[in-house]
Amino acid sequence: MTQEERHEITLVVNGVARQARVPARRLLSDALRHDLGLTGTHVGCEHGVCGCCTVLLDGEPVRSCLTFAVTVDGRELTTVEGLAGPGGMSPVQRAFAECHGLQCGFCTPGFLCTVTAFLRDNPSPTDDDVIEGISGNLCRCTGYQNIVKAVHRAAELMAEESE
Structure with missing residues (x-):
């Protein structure tokens, strides 16, 4: 061989x-x-x-x-x-924690990367935008409601940081 x-x-x-x-x-x-x-x-x-x-x-x-x-x-x-900055968790990571957008955590790294790019391109998404933006990531635990909330919360945190 x-x-x-x-x-x-x-x-x-x-x-x-x-x-x-x-x-x-x-x-x-x-x-x-x-x-x-x-x-x-x-x-x-x-x-x-x-x-x-x-x-x-x-x-x-x-x-x-x-x-x-x-x-x-x-x-x-x-x-x-690599998502976290020198000050700790990124806004997306903080939002997922605050909004309970994760349960077992297996899908979370993929969601965090996807949402980071999504919010960079669409900083003020509608619910429909969020649903479309995360549609390529599957979660078997959360039912997605808290993930959608987390995306909106991350958008808020990012807007606050840029002020």
């Missing part, structure tokens, strides 16, 4: 350049979790349906379970570990 060829990649993860040697078929979710030790990114369905593995690639949400790590060499990634 021959060993699979590995490729040297550099990813700027949460503002820090990180290197890894990965097989061509290594998924970004696996590279983050197993090669870089960033276990905040969760893997749920492994088909891109649930959104648990969502990270920000150059600021845009992507499914890390559908993305090969070698294809993002040299790009910037933000994982759930």
